[in-house]
Amino acid sequence: MKPTDPKIKWIEEPKLGLAGKMYLPLFVQGLSTTAKHLFSPKVTVSFPEARPQIGNPLIYRGVHRLNKDSQGRVKCVACFLCATACPAHCIDIVGVESPWPDREKYPQSFTIDELRCIFCGMCEEACPVDAIELTSLCDLTGRSREELIFDKEKLLSVYDQTKDAEPMKSNSLGGTL
Amino acid sequence: MAPLIVPLVKIGLLVFALLTAAAYLVLLERWIAAWVQDRKGPNRVGIPLTSIKLFGLGQPLADGLKFIFKEEYTPAHVDKALYTLAPITILAAALAIFAVIPIGSVLPLDLPGTDGPIKLVVAPGVDVGMIYVFALSSIAVYGVILGGWASNNKYSFLGGLRSSAQLIAYEIPLGLGILGVVISTGSLRLENIIFEQAQSGVWNSFTQPLGLVVFVVASFAEAARLPFDLPECEQELIGGYHTEYSGMRLLLFLIAEFLHMVVAAFLIVILFFGGWHFWGMPVPADDIISWSVAGLRILVLIAKVLAVILFFMLIRWSWPRFRFDQLMNLAWKVMLPLGLVNLMAVAAVVEYQHAREIEDLSTNAWLPVGIGWGVAIVAWIVAALFAPLHTDNRPRLDVLQPPAFEPNSLRSK
Numbered sequence: 001m002k003p004t005d006p007k008i009k010w011i012e013e014p015k016l017g018l019a020g021k022m023y024l025p026l027f028v029q030g031l032s033t034t035a036k037h038l039f040s041p042k043v044t045v046s047f048p049e050a051r052p053q054i055g056n057p058l059i060y061r062g063v064h065r066l067n068k069d070s071q072g073r074v075k076c077v078a079c080f081l082c083a084t085a086c087p088a089h090c091i092d093i094v095g096v097e098s099p100w101p102d103r104e105k106y107p108q109s110f111t112i113d114e115l116r117c118i119f120c121g122m123c124e125e126a127c128p129v130d131a132i133e134l135t136s137l138c139d140l141t142g143r144s145r146e147e148l149i150f151d152k153e154k155l156l157s158v159y160d161q162t163k164d165a166e167p168m169k170s171n172s173l174g175g176t177l
Numbered sequence: 178m179a180p181l182i183v184p185l186v187k188i189g190l191l192v193f194a195l196l197t198a199a200a201y202l203v204l205l206e207r208w209i210a211a212w213v214q215d216r217k218g219p220n221r222v223g224i225p226l227t228s229i230k231l232f233g234l235g236q237p238l239a240d241g242l243k244f245i246f247k248e249e250y251t252p253a254h255v256d257k258a259l260y261t262l263a264p265i266t267i268l269a270a271a272l273a274i275f276a277v278i279p280i281g282s283v284l285p286l287d288l289p290g291t292d293g294p295i296k297l298v299v300a301p302g303v304d305v306g307m308i309y310v311f312a313l314s315s316i317a318v319y320g321v322i323l324g325g326w327a328s329n330n331k332y333s334f335l336g337g338l339r340s341s342a343q344l345i346a347y348e349i350p351l352g353l354g355i356l357g358v359v360i361s362t363g364s365l366r367l368e369n370i371i372f373e374q375a376q377s378g379v380w381n382s383f384t385q386p387l388g389l390v391v392f393v394v395a396s397f398a399e400a401a402r403l404p405f406d407l408p409e410c411e412q413e414l415i416g417g418y419h420t421e422y423s424g425m426r427l428l429l430f431l432i433a434e435f436l437h438m439v440v441a442a443f444l445i446v447i448l449f450f451g452g453w454h455f456w457g458m459p460v461p462a463d464d465i466i467s468w469s470v471a472g473l474r475i476l477v478l479i480a481k482v483l484a485v486i487l488f489f490m491l492i493r494w495s496w497p498r499f500r501f502d503q504l505m506n507l508a509w510k511v512m513l514p515l516g517l518v519n520l521m522a523v524a525a526v527v528e529y530q531h532a533r534e535i536e537d538l539s540t541n542a543w544l545p546v547g548i549g550w551g552v553a554i555v556a557w558i559v560a561a562l563f564a565p566l567h568t569d570n571r572p573r574l575d576v577l578q579p580p581a582f583e584p585n586s587l588r589s590k
Contacts, residue, residue: 046220
């Protein structure tokens with residue numbers, strides 16, 4: 001497009017008053033803003049010493065956990081909806097026939113590759129029995145790739161670790177099972 | 178031996194202090210940057226191998242080690258000799274400027290073989306002190322241009338070109354700012370300039386506010402600090418003239434950059450803010466000075482310099498960068514006339530005092546102060562009314578010709 005094109009709409013910039021042309025008021029204004037921020041409270045969290053305040057743990061998307069029901073069994077019924085919903089394909093489930101009478105299947109193994117996971121929370125939304133949930137644990141670290149592939153035991157232990165601080169969302173939101 | 182040892186000790190101490198100061202100024206700059214942006218800044222590195230953090234005061238050590246152990250990569254396409262010479266030139270020039278800059282006044286130390294108290298200047302009594310500073314600060318431009326040219330990289334070259342245009346433009350207002358002080362003092366020696374202000378108790382910034390503004394703006398540009406850091410603006414030119422540099426050579430460039438800022442701060446303090454002088458401090462002659470006064474003078478000077486450096490760093494986060502045409506307009510259409518006006522006012526006052534044979538300047542100190550401020554305010558308002566800093570950079574439709582370029586006509590030939 002040429003600069004002479006009639007379709008271009010040229011916008012006039014606002015005219016500076018004498019104070020603006022004098023530079024000094026703007027200069028003082030800029031410096032005082034900077035000086036104000038120099039002494040204002042800082043937003044940085046000194047991480048290992050201070051933990052970040054998570055606004056609402058119910059909607060935070062951190063490390064996964066597999067919930068247990070009231071009898072201490074894994075809630076998952078191996079329906080594969082989470083694995084289907086997962087856009088990163090990080091959930092791997094082996095479902096076998098359930099030993100309990102109230103469901104048909106249960107997961108023999110349930111692994112999540114936390115390094116592949118993009119923490120979108122779609123597994124949580126897909127789950128019909130509220131078995132998989134994202135906790136507010138945000139400092140996920142490991143020394144190897146293998147260590148960060150969480151199996152069923154690990155995911156259940158995350159539940160044990162976080163169940164007191166974060167009760168099951170299905171309970172607090174009036175869920176079933 | 179003493180006449181030889183004393184300067185050597187001075188040089189050693191000064192170079193050590195300057196390099197350490199440059200390292201800690203980097204830390205200070207990062208702190209200020211963080212605080213202004215509501216962050217905490219580097220506060221982790223303390224004493225090595227312990228968990229003592231010391232507010233991050235060990236950071237410069239870690240930074241230095243990082244630079245030393247980094248690979249010093251020389252790209253294949255550079256001009257090897259000039260590529261190595263550029264950082265050496267710029268750092269050597271930056272360090273050499275400090276030879277005439279007084280760090281305090283004197284120490285009442287009577288060593289055998291030296292005459293009188295030890296002067297806190299590497300080269301005491303240089304009669305052309307100001308000219309020496311000016312000449313060496315011009316050499317620093319060569320380091321930048323050499324670095325930009327030798328790198329054989331378009332971004333580096335643009336940085337070097339911008340730097341040459343900018344530094345040459347701003348050397349004139351810088352010189353005009355200095356000239357006002359030199360005329361009113363009657364000496365080019367930095368020690369004399371301080372002593373004159375200390376004796377009358379009226380700093381040059383009071384009598385020449387316009388000169389101060391011109392000099393400060395020009396020294397921001399000379400030190401290539403924001404808002405005048407066009408030679409190395411990261412957003413446009415990656416790193417400008419030091420794009421291709423790494424490791425120790427880059428470190429030399431960065432140290433030199435900070436030394437330029439320190440030089441500018443020292444010059445602003447010495448020329449315009451009375452150097453080591455503060456009201457209420459005794460001003461004895463050099464040979465009867467006591468240890469306490471000598472120490473106090475050093476402290477006052479360093480405190481003032483630190484305050485100016487803090488101002489430099491705050492400005493960096495307060496003001497956006499100028500466009501290049503605005504930078505040039507500011508130099509040639511604002512700062513140069515303002516500098517000339519200041520020079521004329523100073524010359525008129527000095528000439529008036531000569532004509533009236535006013536010897537004791539301290540009793541008549543308020544006349545030049547009044548004239549200086551009056552001239553400054555009038556000149557400032559006139560400059561503002563003419564508003565030579567164009568913010569509008571649209572293509573000018575009244576002079577714009579329709580493009581005559583036709584690709585087909587070229588191809589048929």
